[in-house]
Amino acid sequence: MMSDEIPIDSQPEQADSPQVATRRTFAKVVVGGVGFCYAAAIGYPVYRFLNSPVEKAALAAAVTEITLKDAQKLPVASALIFKFGPEPCLLIHLPDGKWVALSAKCTHLGCTVQYLPDKSHIFCACHGGTYDPATGHNVAGPPPRPLKQFVVKEVTDTAVVVSRT
């Protein structure tokens, strides 16, 4: 029934001829280049589209200082959790009256830790990691590093100011 196959490329292959080889290389480079341009023209908008919330979060994370209103009222030997950008942080009023601000993100696998004043350490419920509340040093369990430290800049009559450095 259906006969007479007519291939598009009816010229016989002449790989040994240098002229044909260059033409083939040229075609390959052009097709590859155009293909790359198309992939970039589609890939770049899609990447930016997907990345939009990441960019927004990164912008929000760029804060360097935060003022916690009424945090000065925090009783001795207790803590509160606040957000420094996207990150949960602990503000601890130590039994000796000193103020400490630490990241509340466990350095093991990222769970949020808690301050246990009766045992006077910071504890992560996920895998039992413990830290020293005064310094943030990892003292027991799986955490590999100390908790990130923030600076309690000033404690006024109305607020506590915490900064990144």
Next chain:
Amino acid sequence: MRKPIQAAYAWANERLDLDDMVKFARKKTVPEHRHSAWYYWGGITLFFFLAQAVSGVLLLLYYRPGPDAYESVRQITFDIHFGWLIRSTHSWAANLMLISIFVHMFSVYFMKAYRSPREFGWWSGIVLLMMSMVFGFSGYLLPMNELAYFATKVGLEIPASLPVIGPVMADLVRGGLEVNEFTVHRFFALHVVVLPALFIPLLGFHLWLVQKHGNALPPSEEARPAAARRSIPFFPNFMLKDLAMWLIALNILAVLAAMFPWDLGQAADPLKPAPRGIHPEWYFMSQFQVLKVFGNWLPGAAGEIIGLVWFTLGMILWCIIPLYDPRNDGGRRGRRATYFGLLALLILIVTTAWGYWAIHSETLTDARPAPPIAGAALTPHQQIRSNPPAP
């Protein structure tokens, strides 16, 4: 580099018999003749469907159905990087897909590709077309803007005019007595879960049938002796041509989406009157105009009911064509079926054009200035209109 690739191919080939597939693809041929350009339209439709699927999944990442629907589409359009482009691509691909479906359907019709043994291809294609229209209708509401709100309201009033079951059906689809946030939720579930779950297997069936029966020959080719017919291998020759068509389709889609971004419009407000010149998407225009005409002739719900009977009758006739004109022996032309197809196409085009013309002339009448009242200030628009250039 060559060696490991070949080794990996040999390993997979032992288990999956890839050579067999390649052999099958190479053996398969596609007829080549004066009308073979029409063979590409099914593939073009498939391309636009895939574009819809990809852009649709991307929109799903930020879209929120329910009371927040308009706000989330506003964020997609104005806040998210390139969100306007993804949304515009989705809308344009929807319209281009419907255009290519219509071209595909009528080319199949006039090339008599519905004849035995391809009846199921014709029927599955008709169901796919209707599902695509429901895709369009349900997707149209999702931004919950003014146009979407009224289009859905009107669209659901039509089945509601059917006696007894009509109002019950419409209320169930709406999830209330009026279009509201539950309607958006229902249409959303329909648009992204129910319809794809039905559409994709049916599309698979449709494509499998094409593999099974091959491309149909038009009567003019059937009439020629087999030795005089020409064909090209599917792989790689036809596939490369098909891919070239996809590339053209991609370029057209990209240019339209980027140069003519889809409008967002105003948020739907149930207390605001419908804007002037409101009309459905072009692929519903024919039905819209027929209903309007019948509605003017007949009082009350009778117009809508007659309209629905007319559509149902038309669809039934369109479906039974392969049974009326089943044989292709020796290039039989089947002129009566051709004339019926031409009539259907003519009715579709005329009613669509009529619909647009009616809306155009209505908006023109609205724009005509009121007789000038002494001391009343005219808007610049009215001033231009009431001062025609001197002959």
